[in-house]
């Protein structure tokens with residue numbers, strides 16, 4: 488029987504053929520924790536006297552969610568993490584390095600790997616065709632210390648996307664559309680497997696956006712077959728030799744097949760307070776926005792900043808709308824400086840924050856005031872997510888975010904791409 492990507496990767500670790508539904512014990516290639524979950528994992532290990540990392544070079548402890556620390560308790564948590572890294576030899580990703588999922592993709596993860604992370608958006612790594620999944624701190628603690636974990640092999644939904652995105656429509660619109668279609672629990676404990684011509688032609692940045700949000704439909708993983716794009720991405724990161732081609736078998740068994748025509752998509756917006764509350768841009772236009780936020784593990788990459796910069800260049804920010812930019816990693820930040828994006832964004836009136844999660848998790852930087860609305864490129868808009876239960880969060884693409892910052896209200900980015908018809912020159916009448 489043919490195998491899905493999830494069955495292939497998990498099977499190669501279990502050293503046997505596996506099928507959806509089976510529970511297996513597998514070695515773990517990469518482990519991650521962040522500054523919210525790391526201290527919990529460490530305390531669990533201290534309790535059972537198991538303070539060690541089975542594979543320290545592939546155990547990465549991130550300081551990204553509240554970094555630089557806004558409070559004393561969080562600063563003390565950072566100390567706990569630093570001490571654990573020192574004791575075990577695990578890798579430490581310091582304040583300012585960036586968001587865990589971005590750095591894991593840039594520097595640690597390879598096709599065919601199994602990654603477990605104490606953060607729900609660990610599924611981002613599926614874009615590199617690694618079985619990447621979020622787990623609770625205790626599970627990750629044990630995986631980190633012993634180098635293995637248990638998994639139930641998930642059933643897979645095949646998401647086949649064909650057609651070309653219309654101008655102004657992006658992978659973020661596609662994933663929002665899919666989540667709106669199947670619901671926030673539509674793929675609970677399933678693997679989503681993205682395929683089709685649109686995915687084949689999609690950049691790694693766009694793929695990371697898709698895989699990142701798989702969990703917003705409840706999925707355990709969001710996988711994409713490895714190909715030339717994966718290879719080029721790894722080569723650019725100096726890990727070309729780690730490329731491995733992994734594809735699903737033609738006769739793989741899927742629980743469900745979802746077909747999407749990308750050419751029919753429109754910019755999408757997730758309305759407060761759930762990610763599956765998706766509406767087309769036509770229903771969002773005109774909603775006043777106090778703050779625009781571009782960043783996060785979903786849409787804080789160079790390509791996202793490029794899209795936003797091209798839209799805002801030469802325009803004025805709406806005087807009543809604030810704009811916050813958070814590059815997803817130090818590498819993204821440096822590249823954006825080099826490309827001139829940061830200068831253009833600052834001149835436009837944006838506030839640039841240190842690489843990391845920024846306002847995404849609501850502990851610092853850009854907490855909303857009562858009744859304020861934010862349009863963000865992040866992946867969650869739950870009540871209170873940006874630090875205030877009286878705030879309203881709308882989710883959209885970086886292009887929608889950029890035009891919104893200009894207009895001060897949610898606006899359609901497609902207008903930006905509509906070419907003005909050339910004015911016909913009327914022939915001058917000849918003088919007689």
Ligand code: SF4
Pocket residue numbers: 552586587588606608783784785843844845847848865866
């Ligand atoms: Fe979580 Fe947001 Fe940080 Fe991503 S950027 S890891 S979603 S807090």
